[in-house]
Amino acid sequence: MATILAPVGMARAADVSEVSPVAATYIWSGGYIGAQAGYAWGDARVGQTFAPDSFDNYGWGYSPSGVFGGLYAGFNHQFDSGLVLGVEGDYVFADVKGTTLYRSLGVDDPTFGGVLKLDSVGSLRLRAGYAMDR
Template sequence: MKSVLLATTLMIALAGSALAADGDLPEASSYNWSGGYVGGQIGYGFGGADYQYAGGDSYDYSHDPDGLLGGIYAGYSKQFANRLVLGVEADIAWGGLKDQTLAPGDGSYSAATRIDLTGSARLRLGYAIDRLLPYVSGGVAFARFSFDEYNQGDAYSSADESLVGWTLGVGTEYALTDNWTLRGEYRYADYGTHDFVTQPADEAYSTDITTHDIRLGVAYRF
């Protein structure tokens, strides 16, 4: 909830800055954000992964995976006469967000979380200030994670799972040239509660996973 409030505050701040700057701008912008684009991105992600074991809380792991990520994105935007920019965008990113801890009630066991793939399909709403575009975005998010448990360092049981949730983001994009743009973005994703069973131990877990991403992207606009 704190993360959502933070993102919402950032959105309001960006929107307020855009409106405040509006009085200093000419009626027409020399740059138009309409059109399609493709880009590449790099960044840093971190999050939380809490596991509840059906057989008792001695094996309720709590992980804070983090690491670098990189990927691609593509989308299409339409700028209207009132400078609002509405668009759709999809992205996919590969990375190595990971963490490993001992079982809280049994030190002979440990478990590791790894999130190696994330993606989303989102709507994007911005306000054009000539070559500057502050924006907010939101939509569906997905991720792939692995859970690996060890007994005294030896592989014990594991699961590879896919998640679907929602994402909310805020960012600013700047047109370096008529075709090339640079952006900075913060993204929050919540994948809700997910149940899974590890193999070969056949152990049932329930997990809640959330992530935060800070991304830098460069795109070519058509």
């Protein structure tokens, strides 16, 4: 094993006069865009409050679900001190929906129902951070 390592060590020593490459510096400044997609689901209950402890016997119970997708974009600026500030926004189209019937005295009423639907949502965010090392 010593015989194999000796030639490697000698070849490395011959390269000492070369300038070693500088470590890469990462800069977080600039813009970006992207896409997102997913599936959403949930449970919700809209109830009556006129009778204590009767929340499950009166009102509407929803279980919305469906797909969504959209775009996001942002911009960051890195200062010489390493501080990074940015802004990011997104807009999502959705087809998330849930239907229900009104429940009275624990029984669903087929003549009185509702729909809970999410068509789209968007947001705008500020970002702050500190770049360390890489």
